[in-house]
Amino acid sequence: MDTITFYSYKGGVGRTLALANIAVYLSRFDQSVCIIDFDLEAPGVPYKLSEFFPSPIETGLVDYIYEFTSTGKVPRSLNKFLLKAQNISGKQANIQLIPAGNILSAEYWKKLASIDWHGLFYKEGGEGIPFFLELKEKIHKELNPDYLLIDSRTGITEMSSICTSILPDKVIFLITNNRENIEGSRQILRGIQKVKRLKNQEPIKVTLALTRIPFPQNDEDKKIEQKIIEDIKGFLNQEGESLDEQLNVSDVLVLHSDRSLELSESLRLSLENITDTPLAKDYLQLFSKKGVAPPTHSRSA
Amino acid sequence: MKIKLIAVAPYDGWAFILKDDHVYLLRPPYQANDLIESSEKDLVFAISKYNFQECNSSFDNFEETIDFLEEKYVEAMEKSGFSLPDTEELKSILQYASEEILRDFMDKAENELIPLRSLDAAESIALELIQLENVKKNQTMFKRAVNIIKKCQHKRNELKRLSKKPDKFSKKYPNAIKMYTKKSIYESMNYICSTRQLLPVGM
Numbered sequence: 001m002d003t004i005t006f007y008s009y010k011g012g013v014g015r016t017l018a019l020a021n022i023a024v025y026l027s028r029f030d031q032s033v034c035i036i037d038f039d040l041e042a043p044g045v046p047y048k049l050s051e052f053f054p055s056p057i058e059t060g061l062v063d064y065i066y067e068f069t070s071t072g073k074v075p076r077s078l079n080k081f082l083l084k085a086q087n088i089s090g091k092q093a094n095i096q097l098i099p100a101g102n103i104l105s106a107e108y109w110k111k112l113a114s115i116d117w118h119g120l121f122y123k124e125g126g127e128g129i130p131f132f133l134e135l136k137e138k139i140h141k142e143l144n145p146d147y148l149l150i151d152s153r154t155g156i157t158e159m160s161s162i163c164t165s166i167l168p169d170k171v172i173f174l175i176t177n178n179r180e181n182i183e184g185s186r187q188i189l190r191g192i193q194k195v196k197r198l199k200n201q202e203p204i205k206v207t208l209a210l211t212r213i214p215f216p217q218n219d220e221d222k223k224i225e226q227k228i229i230e231d232i233k234g235f236l237n238q239e240g241e242s243l244d245e246q247l248n249v250s251d252v253l254v255l256h257s258d259r260s261l262e263l264s265e266s267l268r269l270s271l272e273n274i275t276d277t278p279l280a281k282d283y284l285q286l287f288s289k290k291g292v293a294p295p296t297h298s299r300s301a
Numbered sequence: 302m303k304i305k306l307i308a309v310a311p312y313d314g315w316a317f318i319l320k321d322d323h324v325y326l327l328r329p330p331y332q333a334n335d336l337i338e339s340s341e342k343d344l345v346f347a348i349s350k351y352n353f354q355e356c357n358s359s360f361d362n363f364e365e366t367i368d369f370l371e372e373k374y375v376e377a378m379e380k381s382g383f384s385l386p387d388t389e390e391l392k393s394i395l396q397y398a399s400e401e402i403l404r405d406f407m408d409k410a411e412n413e414l415i416p417l418r419s420l421d422a423a424e425s426i427a428l429e430l431i432q433l434e435n436v437k438k439n440q441t442m443f444k445r446a447v448n449i450i451k452k453c454q455h456k457r458n459e460l461k462r463l464s465k466k467p468d469k470f471s472k473k474y475p476n477a478i479k480m481y482t483k484k485s486i487y488e489s490m491n492y493i494c495s496t497r498q499l500l501p502v503g504m
Contacts, residue, residue: 074473122497124458129490130474137476161499191502196492199485 001140005168007152007160009184011042013174013211014255019151020048021283023095026147027085032094034145036061038163039153040112043100052085052093060101066111068131069120078142096143117158128158132166133198156188164188165195170205172286174255176212177228186236190245208236208252209286215256225254255282304360306369308344308353311377314370317344317353330416331367332459333487371419391429403430403442410449415456424453 006019016039023033037045040062046053064081068074075081078098085095101108120128139148152163164171171192175185192204210229216222229252240246256279305319314329317339326339347353360366395403406426414423427449436442471478477486493499 121493121499124494126490126494127473129493130470130477130486133477133481133486134474137480141476156500156502158499165500187502188500191500194501196489196501198481198489200481 001145001148002170003136003148003150003168004170004172005150005152005163006172006174007164007188008154008174009188010176010181011154013176013181015154015174016044016048016151018172018174018209018255018283018286019149020045021280022287023049023147023149024093025283025287027093027095030094031146032096032144033147033149034096034098034139034143036098036139036148036150037100038159039151040100040159041153043103043151045097045151046099049085049095049097052095053083053097053099054086055083056104057083057099057102060099062101062108062112062115064098064135065115065131069115074131074134078138082143096145098139121158128162129166132162136167155184164192164204168204169202170207172207172209174209174211175232177210177232182232182235186238186247189236189247189249190240193247194244207286208249209255210252211255212257213254229254253282253286255279255286304363304366306356306358306360306366308348309356309370309373310347310353311373314374315353316356316366316370317347318366327366327370330456331363331370334484375419391426395429395433400435400439400442403433403436406430407442407445407449411445411452415449415452420453420456424450427453 004022006015008015019035023035026033035045035049037043038061039045046057059081061081064075064078081098083097083099085093085097087093101111103109117128120126120131136148139145150163150167153159173185173189175181189206192206195204197203210232213225213228214221216225232252233249236247236249303320306316307319307324308317310316314331316327318325318327324339324341324344326337326343328335328337344353348355358369360369395406398406407430410423410426414420414426427446430436430446431443431450436446470483474486
């Protein structure tokens with residue numbers, strides 16, 4: 001199981017949509033996918049994948065965590081916190097989703113507010129680390145997906161840090177071209193580089209993707225885009241305070257903005273076909289070049 | 302949970318135990334990392350080469366096992382002529398002791414007794430020390446004595462946790478432990494708890 005976190009320092013960069021597209025893309029190639037919606041304060045995965053998960057959501061990750069924090073017991077099975085994708089026009093989408101929970105209910109927000117993140121991680125004997133590692137390994141054992149995709153909370157919080165430090169093998173890191181975003185992102189990237197891994201965990205691999213860049217119409221636009229990428233790389237690679245936080249970013253991919261997406265957000269990759277838009281091509285580049293290994297077998301490529 | 306003590310080295314508190322059909326080495330200061338998976342081969346080697354004494358006692362939990370090992374250790378120390386003065390004796394020694402001797406007592410409590418889990422002894426030395434006029438007047442010594450008491454309390458809490466946790470922990474997180482090992486998870490928990498940062502952002 002390959003665990004990939006989708007992270008952005010700020011919201012509105014197309015993170016959840018990229019995750020949804022990658023899930024569908026992988027499913028096209030007979031890869032099984034489990035998604036965790038960890039953006040607990042603003043969950044969005046079920047909306048992006050509504051055609052696969054049309055039923056109302058009753059329980060999810062917040063209920064799973066709440067059961068643990070209120071009883072001290074790890075829930076026995078994942079089944080009641082899990083949704084399976086419905087078949088679309090006779091095609092099987094091998095996608096399972098652990099949603100955040102029923103965000104339309106008051107109960108969800110009360111449970112979320114009562115979770116003591118500080119106690120889970122910073123109080124002596126706090127069992128947040130084994131609890132979330134157990135969740136990951138339970139997914140591996142009970143569902144055995146090829147990929148576990150995690151939609152992270154933004155910013156620097158315990159919720160986002162679980163996604164960027166404890167759980168992932170890889171992080172797909174989405175950034176936009178403005179100073180506050182890039183400076184915050186550099187802090188997080190340096191942090192990810194310094195994460196102390198557990199036994200049997202490899203260092204976290206990061207793929208950077210720049211979003212909200214218009215598709216270049218001519219050579220001049222291409223030059224401007226290249227300059228932006230070089231500037232970002234230069235800033236990220238600036239000398240750090242200490243050696244262990246020195247970044248060495250060599251590649252930044254671009255997910256171009258898509259005008260039609262601004263008007264009506266939708267998946268660019270489906271089970272049947274790939275929409276012929278620049279963004280869809282960017283996604284394919286992201287999936288095939290970096291972050292996700294190309295599937296070894298396919299059914300409809 | 303039954304713990305069978307199968308060999309003991311009373312002079313340093315090390316022991317081999319049998320738990321759930323597995324042989325483990327248990328060593329002072331008996332923290333989570335001090336329970337190490339071992340083998341019968343190591344046990345035989347320890348008995349023949351390192352003077353471990355064979356033993357056949359059973360206990361219901363780690364707390365009882367550790368208490369027994371502590372008693373054995375104190376017995377062994379007494380046999381070898383090493384013992385701590387009782388409270389009255391200690392009072393009279395400390396009353397007229399020079400600053401250097403007071404420091405020696407603190408060193409002993411901090412560097413020898415606490416690591417060997419002789420927490421009551423370390424604590425009673427520190428408690429006597431903070432009552433002395435010479436120590437009260439000296440801020441550095443006073444703070445150090447208070448720190449020794451705090452350390453003892455902290456160690457006691459840790460040991461309580463250890464004696465309750467191992468099996469519960471393994472049952473609670475079987476898949477995580479299988480993948481990452483209990484030792485590595487404990488290390489990560491302690492590290493995160495001490496740094497108070499899941500993601501090490503900033504300096």
